[in-house]
Amino acid sequence: MSVPAIMRLSAPLLSGLLLFCWLDVAAGRELAADIDDMVEVEVATVAIAGPAGPPVVLLRRPGAQEVIPIFIGPIEAGAILRGLRGDQPRRPMTHELLSDVLDGVEVRLERIYVDAIVDNIFLGMLELRVEGRDNPVRIDSRPxxxxxxxLFSGATIHVAPQVLDAARRIEYEGLDEQVVTALGVTVISVTDDLRDALELPDRDGVLVSGVSGPAEQAGMEPGALLLEVNDQTPETPMKFLELVRRTPSDKEARLRYWQAGEVHELDLSTDIPTPRPRAEQEEPGIEM
Known part of the structure; x- marks a missing residue:
């Protein structure tokens, strides 16, 4: 095919052709851990490793008192925070674009793995389900x-035991003003402007900006004010994460929240809720 002919192809078709060529050659290594040994986690937030250090993404392990920090770059940190917030940039950026390409050629990202750490470098893998193929395609990736x-596709996240052990030694500092997700509930700090715009009560807590899984099924909606977790007030998003982590593994977390003029109570399992692709989620009740 000549160069002018290639240029006449539509962008989605060209992307699809390139993607399928890439799938045939890109799987360059095998998983470094047994899938059955890996632990499913959810993304909690992005923080800083030590004073003025690089960003780390914090992964919450169900039933554990700890979160797992993994070093990332600033561009990837921004993409992860956009995914947590549900932000939609005016034009697709790199990660949004690749997610759109996968959707456009009917390739589903089912799982991602953080399966090894070699010479202080974390290794990751994408697991793709391609129509017409019996087995999934695994692609080497930066975690x-x-x-x-x-976050953009709704794929589940799985971490190998050796990665969990290595990540425990990373020290980090939380960012109290950042977005945090746990139990399928995403929260941010409450500003005076948001309090006035949403007519929230003058009470301490954090603002719910996104909901999925059992919390959504129980009726919690974006725009709710989360007042308590296990009878304690989460003054900041990171405090919310801390209170969730303190929940005993054999008990559910009890949440109290204000919504539409009433106070509700909700008991949630600390297990990782099933994520949904951003494209399938309803429009948020508040604009963040």
Missing amino acids: SDAIALA
Whole structure:
């Protein structure tokens, strides 16, 4: 095919052709851990490793008192935060674009793995389901890119035991003003402008900006004010994460929240809720 002919192809078709060529050659290594040994986690937030250090993404492990920090770059940190917030840039950026390409050629990102750490470098893998193929296709990836794509596509995130052990030694500082997700509930700090615009009560807590899984099924909606977790007030998003982590593994987390003029209570399992692709989620009740 000549260069002018290639240029006449539509962008989605050209992307699809390139993607399928890439799938045939890109799977360059095998998973470094047994899938059955891996632990499913959810993305909690992005923080800083030590004073003025690089960004880390914090992954919450169900039933554990800890979160798992993994080093990432600033561009990937921005993409992960966009995914947590549900931000839609005016034009697709790199991770949004690749997610759109996968959707356009009917390739589904089902899982991502953080399966090894070699010479202090984390290794990741995409697991893609391609129509017409019996077995999934696994593609070597940086974990930061894979995690960002998982947030846009609704893929589950799985971490190998050796990675969990290594990541425990990373020290980090939380960013109290950042967005945090746990139990399928995404929260941000409440500003005076948001309090006035949403007519929230003058009470301490954090603002719910996104909901999925059992919390959504129980009726919690974006725009709710989360007042308590296990009878304690989450003054900041990171405090919300801390209170969730303190929940005993054999108990559910009890949430109290204000919504539409009434206070509700909700018990949620600390297991990882099933994520949904951003494209399938309803429009948020508030603009963040």
